[in-house]
Amino acid sequence: MKAKNIWLLVLLVMTAISCKYDDGELWDKVNSLDDRVTSIEETLENLNEQTSSLQTLINGIANRVYISSVTSTNNGYTIEFSDGTAATITNGADGADGVDGADGADAPVISIQKDTDGKYYWIQVIDGAVSWLVDDAGNKLPVSGKDAITPKLEVNANGFWIVSYDNGLTFTEILDEAGNPVKAVGKDGEDGADGADGSDGAPGANGDSFFSSVKIENGYLVLVLAATGEEISMPFDNNAAIGMPDSKAGATPTLQGESNLTIPQPAFYVDENNEDILNMSLTGIQIPGTDEWMELFGTGHASQNIWVEVDGKPKAISVINSETVQAKSRGAVSRTASFVSQAKADVVFLVDNSGSMSEEANTVAQEIIDWSTTLSQTMDVQFGCVGIDHNYVNGAIDITTVEALHDYLNNRSGHTYGIYRTTGYVDANLETKAAAYNNAGGECGGIMLHFADENFTFRPGANRIYVHFTDEPNQPNGNGGWSVESVNTNSSYYNWGATKGTIHTVFSDLNNYRPDTYKWIQLEDEDPRLFATYTGGTTIDTNASFTDVSLEDLPVTGAISNSYIVKMNFTRDMLTGKHTVKIVIKSTDGKYQAEIIFKDVEFVTSAS
Known part of the structure; x- marks a missing residue:
């Protein structure tokens, strides 16, 4: 102007x-x-x-x-x-x-x-x-x-x-x-x-x-x-990449009363066939008081029972259930599942190989061999192993194939019997790193857990699943970083990420450590089953000789074979930074429900 x-x-x-x-x-x-x-x-x-x-x-x-x-x-x-x-x-x-x-x-x-x-x-x-x-x-x-x-x-x-x-x-x-x-x-x-x-x-x-x-x-x-x-x-x-927009997600329901389901820690990865899809893989969710596993239904389904939010925004989701879950819903139980419908898994065995485990050591090793063989025939799964003798890590093999795991347990000179089958290393670099993990107070699942987390080469997008075998309390010697509290999100010692994995515990000495009579001491003598409780895993109590127990019948087997892949539209702003993910599961009749929030989640770009 x-x-x-x-x-x-x-x-x-x-x-x-x-x-x-x-x-x-x-x-x-x-x-x-x-x-x-x-x-x-x-x-x-x-x-x-x-x-x-x-x-x-x-x-x-x-x-x-x-x-x-x-x-x-x-x-x-x-x-x-x-x-x-x-x-x-x-x-x-x-x-x-x-x-x-x-x-x-x-x-x-x-x-x-x-x-x-x-x-x-x-x-x-x-x-x-x-x-x-x-x-x-x-x-x-x-x-x-x-x-x-x-x-x-x-x-x-x-x-x-x-x-x-x-x-x-x-x-x-x-x-x-x-x-x-x-x-x-x-x-x-x-x-x-x-x-x-x-x-x-x-x-x-x-x-x-x-x-x-x-x-x-x-x-x-x-x-x-x-x-x-x-x-x-x-x-x-x-x-939209999954066939429906996020605007169709609707409101996430609120829970009425207490949660009675356990939601495991998820793994996230961008779909290898479509970069506009983010996959969230979950191991199975067991229906309380039964040996049944839930079938999940996503957005738009008449029986929708799972909802997901990212940074407070509801996401439209579609769910692929394993063939095992689908077969049960059809009334025909099947123990097989396809690679397409199964979540990828990296399974790490944490084995107490101290002298007190000598009675069950061979049985544990053989069960690991048999179980890993069964899983690898029907699933995209790889394995690792860590051993501990009292206060220090004394053996490990990084994430590898089932064949390499069997060689580690069976074919190394001097390591073919009893507790020695899970001692020693095939990688000199891992042996060097293990030297720093040596100051526990006794048998300590926490020191093995964090050794694997900090040093193993997990596959991007794979569910990390730990199976912890022990017959004694977790004894971190006052070290909160190796305590069961390190995986408790409500503890000041928490140092476990939202997607670092679910822990399943096999405890084989209830005679000396009965949960109703033994006096557990935090940071000294801790209940090892809390590793499972805090991460959404399962537990089983067995006898000292580990007889009449098969890993295939354990809850962890059902959790892996009854897994899910939840698909959602992936937006580029989700690729950078850290995010808050909320998962709500609520059955249509309201009988079973749970809610969990994972913070500081980073999404990886590949499932390969």
Whole structure:
């Protein structure tokens, strides 16, 4: 408006000098300038709105959200996304003719273009010449992400286009290829005959729209950039990765009364066949007081009994139950399961190989061999093992195949009998690291657990499952880091991550350590079954000789073979940082229920 005010001041002065002067033509020129300035202001407002909308679109693509609706407006469309954001775009109508007199250059087209890194950056198009918008250091300006910039256009007092990259705090002139500032408001014609009609108004052929066309094809909204002809497409809700959008998730139910189910610790990984799907694998959830395992149903199912929230937002989910669970629901029990329906598992055996375990040592080793063979025939499972003799780790084999585990237990010279089968190392590096795990107060499952967690090479996305064999209390010698409390989320000694694994305990000396009579002492003589209690695992009490017990009949076997894969739409903002995951399970009759919250969860990008 500064240019307009200057012209009005000139008119007032000229009128004061000669009241007889015929000022009609001059007023026509002032009105002409007024029209052009008003047009520029309207163009500016629309361009800046469109710039913001374009950025919202690209953020939606980057964050993998879906289109919930597209509504027509007087001059375009309003697009609503599944994350609650919205963008308004205008049609690609031609710009209006310029008014009499020589107009300035067309408004510079601010648009976007995908670079070779697959990311979108801002560009400017002046008289058909395309160039990247860059900062003072020459870096291209990203449209989305943590360093995203939203350009803002203005016209300065001299009538030139200026742009701000800091939300209007500072502005710089827009320059053409020759390094000259770009005129926004043209100089008015000289007195006399009317000038010829000017060229089309800014921003030229496609008016104030960034898009030359908007269409819907095969479940996608397709927008064509006017500046470059590049197509941008976004899926509608029904094309969400799992077949339904998060907007269909509905409210998560609240529990009535106490929880009576145990929810195990999950593992998260991005689906190896579709990067828009996040998988959450869970080992089986046993129905209290029975030997049955729950079948889970996700969003939209009439019997939905599991809900998931990420950072407080309900997620639409679909559930793949193991074939074992499905067979039971059909009335035919099957002990087999396919790789497709089974969660991946890395199983680590924590074995007390002190002298007190000599009676059951061979039986334990043979059961490990038999059980691992059975599991590996029907599941995607690998194994590791850690041994301890009183206060120090004295043997280990990293996550490996079932064949390598059997060689470790059977075929090493000097390690083929009794407690010696779980001593020694096949990896010198592990042996070196084990030297630091040597100051427990006696048999200590905690020292083995944390040795494996801190040094084994677990597969990304695999459920980590520990099976702890012992006949004595957990004795961490006052070290809270090796205590059962280290896996208790309510303890000050907690140092166990939300997805680090579930522990199952096999305790073989109830004669000396009866739960109702023995005086457990925290950080000294602790109940080893609490490892299972705190991580959602299972326990079994057996006799000292470990007779008449098969690992295949233990609850841990059912937990592994009756596992689930819960699928949800994966958005890019979930890939970075730490997240809070809430899982609620509630049967349709309300008889069985549980809720658990995992904090500081980081999602891995591969299941391989």
